[in-house]
Amino acid sequence: MRRLLLATAAALALAAPALADTRFEAVLAGHAILPAATFVQPPPGAPESLATSGRFAGPDNARVEERGRVPGDTGAVHGRRATGLSLPFAGQPVQGFSGIRPAGDGSYWVTQDNGFGNRRNSADALLMLHRIRPDFAAGTVAIERTVFLSDPDRVAAFPIVNEHTPGRLLTGADFDLESIQPAADGGFWLGEEFGPFLLRVDAEGRLRQVVQTVLDGEPIRSPDHPALQVAATPAAGVAFRARRSGGYEGMAMTPDGARIWAMLEQPLFAAGSDRPEGAFLRVLELDAARGAWTGRSVRFRLAEGATAIGDFNFIDGRRALVIERDNGEGDPGMACAAGTQPSAAAPCFPLPARVKRVTLVDMESVDAEGFVRKIGHVDLMAIRDPRRLARQHGDRPPGTPAELATMPFFTIENVAAVDGEHIIVGNDNNLPFSAGRHLGRADDNELLLLHVPELLAAR
Secondary structure (H helix, E strand, O other), X not given: OHHHHHHXXXXXXXXXXXXXXXXXXXXXXXXXXXXOOOEEOOOOOOOHHHHEEOOOOOHHHOOOOOOOOEEXXXXXXXOOOEEXXXXXXXXXXXXXXXXXXXXXXXXXXXXXXXXXOOOOOOOOOEOEEEEEEEEOOXXXXXXXXXXXXXXXXXXXXXXXXXXXXXXXXOEOOOOOEEEEEEOOOOOEEEXXXXXXXXXXXXXXXXXXXXXXXXXXXXXXXXXXXXXXXXXXXXXXXXXXXXXXXXXXXXXXXXXXXXXXXXXXXXXXXXXXXXXXOOOEEEEEEEEOOOOEEXXXXXXXXXXXXXXXXXXXXXXXXXXXXXXXXXXXXXXXXXXXXXXXXXXXXXXXXXXXXXOEEEEEEEEEEEOOOOEEEEEEEEEOOOEEOOOOOOOOOOOOOXXXXXXXXXXXXXXXXXXXXXXXXXXXXXXXXXXXXXXXXXXXXXXXXXXXXXXXXXXXXXX
């Protein structure tokens, strides 16, 4: 009996770290950068007006036609620090990568964010997918192909910005793209936030299907859903449960391509209230062949201090990677003193980054309350860099160890397994509104290759 008890205790001791969401080490294996000021031209036949973008991204979303007239800054929460880039832009910015999927040959498909952060300011921002190839030896990122999204067959059930143009190109005022997976016809499934919807497009970016969100038989809408409008009386509310910018930030496809798990970025509101239903996120299952929800859903519990997730991808038939993050940006060692705001004389980060991690979950291990099991995580604010591969550190306190690399970005929204020992992680730079790497410079699009064999082997 004693031997049995000792054996059982030993087995539990071995299992306990995985059950306790163990922290594993991450070592930098490569760092590639796409400069913030990277632009492409609209496709042939696009309305001439789309040669300029960002006209409505200034104060009160009022039209500004003169290029470079409105300086970008980080917004009130992050101290209105100037980012060094000004709107409107010549061309369409290549920015805001919000989802990543390996293409199988060392390149990656990424989805670009909706434009400039919300529906009101992004009517001249085209929706795009990019095939990119990071060169970690050179530290560069090549754009191999850009696919512009369109709705030539009028699949969207509501008017789009370019409703009466020949190409019917889609913009960031129509949809807000956040995640990407391959579709059986060679196209893509895309997770979206305005509905929130799941979208299916073909290989040329043409819209083929829009899937409305249904959870436990109830339609789920955000305040930006096209069917909603402001009531005629201030006393009347608008019925929605998904938060603004709280839709499908993550979307993972099983290796066999049969199922897609779509994860909301932020907690739903409790029905009939303005309070979150809990510190967890809903994850809904879609039958990819039918393009329909299965009715099955699970819950993902947020880490303490985390407010949202950034991406979600399977590494095998049951385990998946999830980015968890807070709303901070910048090195905590350069935080503003209590009660102060940044200034030219004393720059600082008013809300520095603290919770930035990649978490491994077991989607087939669900407890009685519907929560998936967390296996372990790596801390993106504590990456080891013994070979000094980081190509930029940005602003951080004197004396910071040179072998420490970090990802101090507001939004980190790309993660995928590269092989059995490495993952790729990338930020969404919210051009020109985020400055987490530097106190006064717009963030670049950065891709980090991380050596994490223990994380990927954990079960």
